[in-house]
Amino acid sequence: MKYTHDLIVIGAGSGGLGAAGFGAAIGLKVALIDRSAKNFGGDCLNYGCVPSKALLHVASLFAGGKQAERFGLKTSGQADFPAVMRYVHEQQDIIRAHETPEYLEKEYGLESIIGEAKFSAAREVTVNDRKLTARRIVLATGSVPRHLEVPGADDVRQWDNESLFWELDTLPEHLLIVGGGPISCEMAQAFVRLGSKVTLLVRAKQLLEKDPAVMGNILANRLRQEGVDLRFETTITKFDGPHSATLNDGQTITFTHLLAAIGREVRTEGIGLAAAGIEVRDGKIVTDDYYRTTNPHVYTVGDAYGREMFSHGAEKHNTDLWNNFLSPLRKKHRLEAFSWVTFTDPEIAVFGQTPRQLREAGIDFDLVQQSFDHDDRAVAADYREGHLMLCLSKGFWGGGKILGGAMAAPGAGEMIQELQLLQLLGKKYSTLTNKIYAYPVGSRINQKPARDRTSEFLLSDRVTSILRWFYRLKNR
Secondary structure, eight states: OOOSSEEEEEEOOOHHHHHHHHHTTTTTTTEEEEEGGTTTTHHHHHSHHHHHHHHHHHHHHHHHHHHHHTTTTOHHHHOOOOHHHHHHHHHHHHHHTSSSHHHHHHOOHHHHHHHOEEEEEETEETTTTTEEEEEEEEHHHHHHOOOOTTGGGGGSSSHHHHHHHHOOOOSSEEEEEEESSSHHHHHHHHHHHHTTTEEEESSSSSSTTOOOOOOOOOHHHHHHHHOOOEEESSSSSEETTTEHHHHETOOOOEESSSESSOEEOOTTTSSGGGGGGGOOTTTTBBBOTTEEEEEEEEEOOOGSSSSOOSHHHHHHHHHHHHHHHHHHOOOOOOOTTTTTEEOSSSSSEEEEEEEHHHHHTTTTTEEEEEEOTOHHHHHHOOTTTTTEEEEEEOOOSSOOOOEEEEETTTHHHHTTTHHHHHHHHHBBBGGGGGOOTTTGGGGGGTHHHHHHHHHHHHHHHHHHHHHHHHHHHHHH
């Protein structure tokens, strides 16, 4: 069969850009399709990672000013929200310059097509009345935010991350946030720092349910200290009007703005999946551990894969996918070395397998907990509430290999990188024992449990008696 392209990629977000960019870079004829030029860059650039981190940066400046009041600085007032959003959009534009259809065509030689893509056969896609065919087709069609579905919901404007960064033009007087995941936590802290009253409703008993409980508890304490009205095991049972809701405990709450951050759903409508023999089940595209749909010529990456919905998740998917396209040794989707970060203050960083996952898998491990309470850098920079947790395989002489871990601290996402590298390389945690860190960098905390475990062994009665004998023998 003669194809119009070697590869067709539908969706120009993180997953689609990675899939199409590499294919074009090695000289394949690639078509990258999205509904509009504005969508290029996907959720991360337009609605997620980039704008939220820019907003958090501005909010951190406000927090720093307020914290400096104890040393004599005088501050007052709220954020000039239009100015804040101008900054957010300016930072997006800097990144967007390298993710436009024109740039991608010039830099990689791929064909960027703006239009609604729809399957018309197993290996055929129709867009703008053109019929395109390819050896392989990759779906990187992303996801959409979920909204609350309770009585009265139709009368309430539900903001989500897609509308928040493009349509909100005034600082909310009282922002009600529903959800307990990373977006909820980041936006709660950002808006309370900018001057909004913030109430956060969490269905669960802790923040960040996928993370170890100690991490969620540390963040909950910080949010409350900063003024967030945080309520666990609380849901909205009905809306009483556009700015009022009844909660499951019978209380009524009023608000000026409502942010729904209760998860995302895979985009499955309007793509013609049935025409290509692609099955959808429980709202997700049925895909195996090798990213292949029920049509063996069509694959999914990014949010369309329906598992870890992170931009770096899409990066991992593409790394595996291109290995499988090019190598006889196929890679199966695995997450033992995956990581994620909630970019609050403190950051909550998690990597590898959590204690809960290890217990569910029946894997025996040592749990190492390290407080920052007496860490010199934490004392000097006032983040003694920080915490490090590590899961180690059973082992001798300073401990086994790292299976996973979590950290709550400023810059935790950066500080865990060497720990995750040890896990990836299969090195023992005790490898850090002899590393010399510049004093007093924050990442010295990574070494402390390793040295403590080694010291416990070296200073045991039996070992110290041997060491004394050897010293006296050698130094007569």
